[in-house]
Amino acid sequence: MxxxxxxxxxxxxxxxxxxxxxxxxxxxxxxxxxxxxESIAECVPIKATEIDRIVxxxxxxxxxxxxxxxxxxxxxxxxxxxxxxxxRVFGPTAAAALIExxxxxxxxxxxxxxxxxxxxxxxxxxxKALDYxxxxxxxIVIKADGLALGKGVIIAQTLEEAxxxxxxxxSEKKFGQAGDVVVIExxxxxxxxxxxxxxxxxxxxxxxxxxxxxxALDNDLGKNTGGMGxxxxxxxxxxxxxxxIKEKIIDATIQALKKEGRPFEGVIYFGLMLxxxxxxxxxxxARFGDPEAQAILPRLxxxxxxxxxxxxxxxxxxxxxxFNPGASCCVVMASGGYPDSYETGYEISGIAxxxxxVFQAGTKLVSGSPVTNGGRVLCVYAESDKLDDAIDxxxxxxxxxxxxxxxxxxxxxxxGK
Numbered sequence: 001m002x003x004x005x006x007x008x009x010x011x012x013x014x015x016x017x018x019x020x021x022x023x024x025x026x027x028x029x030x031x032x033x034x035x036x037x038e039s040i041a042e043c044v045p046i047k048a049t050e051i052d053r054i055v056x057x058x059x060x061x062x063x064x065x066x067x068x069x070x071x072x073x074x075x076x077x078x079x080x081x082x083x084x085x086x087x088r089v090f091g092p093t094a095a096a097a098l099i100e101x102x103x104x105x106x107x108x109x110x111x112x113x114x115x116x117x118x119x120x121x122x123x124x125x126x127x128k129a130l131d132y133x134x135x136x137x138x139x140i141v142i143k144a145d146g147l148a149l150g151k152g153v154i155i156a157q158t159l160e161e162a163x164x165x166x167x168x169x170x171s172e173k174k175f176g177q178a179g180d181v182v183v184i185e186x187x188x189x190x191x192x193x194x195x196x197x198x199x200x201x202x203x204x205x206x207x208x209x210x211x212x213x214x215x216a217l218d219n220d221l222g223k224n225t226g227g228m229g230x231x232x233x234x235x236x237x238x239x240x241x242x243x244x245i246k247e248k249i250i251d252a253t254i255q256a257l258k259k260e261g262r263p264f265e266g267v268i269y270f271g272l273m274l275x276x277x278x279x280x281x282x283x284x285x286a287r288f289g290d291p292e293a294q295a296i297l298p299r300l301x302x303x304x305x306x307x308x309x310x311x312x313x314x315x316x317x318x319x320x321x322x323f324n325p326g327a328s329c330c331v332v333m334a335s336g337g338y339p340d341s342y343e344t345g346y347e348i349s350g351i352a353x354x355x356x357x358v359f360q361a362g363t364k365l366v367s368g369s370p371v372t373n374g375g376r377v378l379c380v381y382a383e384s385d386k387l388d389d390a391i392d393x394x395x396x397x398x399x400x401x402x403x404x405x406x407x408x409x410x411x412x413x414x415x416g417k
Contacts, residue, residue, distance in 0.1 A: 003305075004029040004058060005041065006048050006078065007069040010332075010361035010379040011290035014297045015069055015304070016041050017359070022305040031057065035370040036360025036378070048073045051081055058087045065090065067308065068266075071147055074286050075101040079266075090308045092266040096257055097286035099264075103183045104145045106284050113256040115249060116280040118273075120185035126170035129182055133162050139187040144169055146178030150214075150226045151339060153283075155187060188273040188280055193234045194292050195270045197250055198307055200316040201263035204254045205307075206246060208299060208323050209234035210292045211413075216339060218411045225339045226376060229331045229412030230295035231387060235274065245272065245279050253284070265311055291330050294359045294379045299324040327387035329394040330379045331412050335362065336405030338375035346372045346404040356397030357381040372403055387413060 001024050005016050013036050020028055020040045031054060033043030046053045048070050055078075058066055068078050068091035077094035091097075099106045110117040118141070123129035133140070142165040144152035152175050156162035162184075169179030194212055197204040211234035216222035237245070249270060257264045269285030269292070288297075297304070301322040310316045335342035344362070348370045351358050359381065362374015380401065382393035391413040398408055 001025050001064045002027040002029070002061065003065045003067065004031060004044075004054075004061075004063045005067045005069060006031055006054065006073055008032050008034050008037075008048065008361075009070070009290050010359040010376065011288050011293040012069050013037050013359040013361070014294045015067060015288070018297050018300065018304040019067070022303045024303075024305055029061070029063070034360050035363035035365045035373070036358070038365060049076060051076055051078050054078060055081050055085050055087070058082065059085060064088060065308070067091070069287055071097070071100055071285065071287055075147060088312060090266060090312060092264050092268075092286050093262070095262040096264040096266075098262065099253075099257070099268075099284040100286040101147055102145055103143050103283070104181050107183055107185070109253075109256055109260070110281060113252055113259075115252050115256065116278065118185040118188050118280060118282070120183055123182050123184065124180065126166060129166045129170070129184060130163055132184060133159060133166065136184070138162065141185045141187050142166060142169070143183040143185065144175040144179040145181035145183060146175070148175040148178045151224050152178055153224060188275050188282065190273045190275040191235055192282070193272045193274055193279075194230075194289060195234075195245060195250070195272060196288060196292060196296060197268050197270070198311055198316060198321075199254055199264050199266060199268050200311045200314045201258060201265045202254070202314065203316040204250050204268070205316055205319060205321050206250060207296050207321065208232045209237065210289075210295050211235065212289060212292055213409060213412050213415070216409075218409050218415070220415055223339050225334075227289065227291045227332065228334070228409045229329070229379075230289075230291045231391070231413040232295050232299065232328045233387075241274070241279060245270075249279065249281060290361075291332055291379050294330040294381055295328050298357055298381055299328055299383060324383060326383055326385045327390045328381065328383040329387070329390040329413050330359075330381040331394045331398050331408055332376050332379050333398060333401060333403075333406050333408045334376050335372055335374070336407045338407065342375055343405065344372045344374065348372060348377070348401065348403040350401040351378070354380065354397035354400040356394060358397070358401070377403065377406070
């Protein structure tokens, strides 16, 4: 069986790694891939957003399955195009992926179907948004409606910060067209939690919970990033909380999308806040999170291909997910300066001898050796019976990997408990 994975990050590395363990796969491709993925799959120089070229490649190579991992090709309708070409594909259609591509749509969906979330208003003009802010308590959350690489959310502590955030989106076009519509919502208080679930459009199977660390610096300071590390489990949930999340959030969302004529087949991401009023949805994503995927998938005992097949064939109700017991931690090593400007092209050493699984992201091979080629460079993974041990092991691995201007947080899993 020939499988093509779309994407180039650490998420795609761990997906490709898990698929490489399936005895049913004879050939793995990744487009465009990265320096780490090259060791387990043939990397094809096609960008994830080059829809026509991906479809043409899948046809010419007679690919049996395409796994679409990143948000941009999902929003652009790659799944729809592959289906039209009779190519088997895993991932949501553009219509279903709108829950991530438009925060305004996702908020209205939650409101229509009574899925717990923060109070909000939607604006398409700067003046109306600014007028609204004056009467609202601070802190407050300002969100660009569209896709912004995970960086389109600003938590404003003061009215001045909120006004600046709105101005930057509407007038300065900080996020381009993604900021043409802005969602302003109340700032929920409580621990954050991520739950990912496989879905076949009718049934949803939640994975182990996780917790991302978005801020660039220790103690949750600095700018928002794509994610600087993650742990599993993300929280010690009570049976009541787990049941509430499954019924009132996960299942309710899957059924809502089905009723909307947008059945969701793929991996759906629930960003939650555990408030004093119970769990509430902060955001949806229409795919694996990065770095949550790197913290979750190595613990998965099932053959990932079997789960993917069950989703596509609408028989997920026949599957029972199994995970290694215990806990895991993954720590992102980034280029100094990320998420702002940074330099690339620095040689990376120590990966083979660090004693941990390493999932590469912003890397490429030069004369057979990995060099930095992006903001988030790689992710170091460890698991253990206890979370503290997993964290310690991951950082032992981090300290053995070296490249110029390497930056990482020192408190993944130790903050926000």
